Amino acid sequence: MKLYNSDLSPNCLRVRAVAFELGIELEMIGVGLASAGSNELLRAVNPNSKVPVLVDEDFVLWESRAINNYLCSKRPDRNLLPVEPRARALVEQWLYWQAIHLGPAMQTVAFERFVKARFELGPPDTALVEAKLKDAQKFLQVFEQALGKRPWIADELSVADFALASTFIYRKPADISLAQLPAVSAWIHRLEARDSWRQAFAPIVERMGL
Ligand SMILES: N[C@@H](CCC(=O)N[C@@H](CS)C(=O)NCC(=O)O)C(=O)O
Structure with missing residues (x-):
């Protein structure tokens, strides 16, 4: 899975932390925060031109909390998002x-x-x-x-x-x-x-x- 990521973004921070916690390796695609709005590659995966964006094969997901919930579904054994x-x-x-x-x-x-x-x-x-x-x-x-x-x-x-x-x-x-x-x-x-x-x-x- 790939993550469009800015190192300084708090929204990306919470995704990186959850991925580490779950033991999920993400391939990082670095996006400069100042140029995010005009980054055509980013806009192609998120019409808001904002990070983070997760790409899992043909599935694209933006919004950090939604991304984290999706990552949790890959590792239900870690129980970071309870089922009950x-x-x-x-x-x-x-x-x-x-x-x-x-x-x-x-x-x-x-x-x-x-x-x-x-x-x-x-x-x-x-x-x-x-x-x-x-x-x-x-x-x-x-x-x-x-x-x-x-x-x-x-x-x-x-x-x-x-x-x-x-x-x-x-x-x-x-x-x-x-x-x-x-x-x-x-x-x-x-x-x-x-x-x-x-x-x-x-x-x-x-x-x-x-
Ligand atoms: N609600 C979104 C917020 C995303 C967001 O605001 N990302 C900021 C970085 S923290 C961004 O990409 N800013 C660049 C811009 O707006 O041009 C989420 O939780 O993922």
């Missing part, structure tokens, strides 16, 4: 929640406070940061309560943990403190200690100077 309806529904609940609520709030703060400075894209929009930080703090409280004493958000390690983790990659340079969130803090350290995550995350650590 309620267990699966809860994993999907957190996948949607990350995509729609926590992710956008955290990513906006990280972009404004860190990515813009790193790539000289101008000063942060302070009003936007204030609004999104408020959202992020509200959602992080939800996450803290839900985790409680669980090691993983759906008890067992799942694709939801990898999706959620990609939201936290710039928390330190973006000054998003987890000091008041002991369950979230323990969970992200647990996830970041996994070999799969470390391998997938290494290019970002190196290139973004984390």
